[in-house]
Amino acid sequence: MKPIQLGVNIDHVATIRQARGTSYPSLIAAARQAIEGGADSITVHLREDRRHIQDRDVYELKNILDVPLNLEMAMTDEMLGIALDLNPAYCCIVPEKREELTTEGGLDVAGNIDRIKLVCDKLQQSGIRASLFVDPEQNQIEAAHQCEVSCIEIHTGRYAEAVDEGSEKLELSAIRDSARLAASYDMQVNAGHGLNCQNVEAIAGIPQIFELNIGHSIVSQSIFDGIKKSVVDLKALMLSARK
Numbered sequence: 001m002k003p004i005q006l007g008v009n010i011d012h013v014a015t016i017r018q019a020r021g022t023s024y025p026s027l028i029a030a031a032r033q034a035i036e037g038g039a040d041s042i043t044v045h046l047r048e049d050r051r052h053i054q055d056r057d058v059y060e061l062k063n064i065l066d067v068p069l070n071l072e073m074a075m076t077d078e079m080l081g082i083a084l085d086l087n088p089a090y091c092c093i094v095p096e097k098r099e100e101l102t103t104e105g106g107l108d109v110a111g112n113i114d115r116i117k118l119v120c121d122k123l124q125q126s127g128i129r130a131s132l133f134v135d136p137e138q139n140q141i142e143a144a145h146q147c148e149v150s151c152i153e154i155h156t157g158r159y160a161e162a163v164d165e166g167s168e169k170l171e172l173s174a175i176r177d178s179a180r181l182a183a184s185y186d187m188q189v190n191a192g193h194g195l196n197c198q199n200v201e202a203i204a205g206i207p208q209i210f211e212l213n214i215g216h217s218i219v220s221q222s223i224f225d226g227i228k229k230s231v232v233d234l235k236a237l238m239l240s241a242r243k
Contacts, residue, residue: 001242004204005040006235007070007190009215014044014052027057028064030227034218035067037231041089043213045072046082048096055082062086070213072133075112075119084126091123092131092153092190092213106135106155109143117147124150131190136171136178144187151188153213154178156203160194172202179208197221197234204241212238 013030017023031042042065044053062069068089073079074096083091093116095107109116109132120130131151134140135158144152159171179189191203192213204212214234221230 001207002210004209004238004242005211006038006231006238007041007043007192007211007213008034008039008218008231009043009045009072009192009213010034010219011043011045011052011215012219014054014057018052018054027053028060031061031065033227034231035065037228038235039067039231040211041068041070041213043070043072043092043215045094046079048074048076048078058082058086058088062088070131075107075116080119080122083123083128087126087128090129090131090151092133093119094133105157106133106137106140108140109134109147110139113143113146120147120149124148129188131188134178136174138178138181141178141181141185144182145185149187151190152182153190153192154182154209155193156191156195157193159203160196160199175203176206179206183208197237200234201237201241204238207242 010027010030013025013027017025044058046053046058070090070092071083071088072092072094073083075093123130129151130149131153132144132149133153133155134144135155154175159175162168162171182189188210189208190211190213191209195212195214196217218230
């Protein structure tokens with residue numbers, strides 16, 4: 001079984017910075033610490049309201065990173081223009097609402113195939129791998145395939161927030177089924193949202209998943225352990241799940 005990869009989302013390092021409008025903590029330093037700890041890529045979400053990541057951040061990170069940059073973005077003309085100018089390795093298209101605390105669910109790909117395919121085609125024609133953030137539902141995986149993307153990211157939020165063992169098993173089964181279906185279409189399967197050291201191993205053990213994107217729990221644990229150790233500890237659990 002291939003080792004699983006870890007993408008570290010550093011949005012909430014920027015959240016701390018923006019809370020006081022300072023120049024610190026440094027996103028570049030955070031990214032470098034994450035990479036030293038074993039991060040295989042760095043993820044940032046440039047939201048329309050710029051609540052944490054700023055435009056300058058994505059350009060600075062793109063210029064210094066020696067691992068792939070994954071830009072999460074809403075499906076707007078503004079974000080598409082930034083993505084095409086930035087040219088990151090990946091763009092993951094996510095739903096976005098101004099009032100939400102964090103991304104609350106997957107894209108409705110099935111209900112927006114024409115628009116989503118148009119945006120993904122523009123990204124992929126520029127050499128950017130387009131990814132779609134989707135719930136673990138068959139119709140959404142099928143719709144992603146119709147959009148001709150080479151990558152999806154399965155939303156693991158319902159699994160992470162399950163309140164009992166039965167619900168957790170149902171959500172885990174849905175993620176497994178979705179990963180198998182996407183892999184059967186030769187799509188790279190990533191996953192993420194709400195994952196931490198307590199729940200990551202079951203997800204990491206799904207052989208079709210190529211990469212997990214994790215941010216909030218790493219930044220939270222780094223308050224006590226530092227970013228590098230937080231990444232080291234989480235990735236060790238992920239890798240052990242594949243043995």
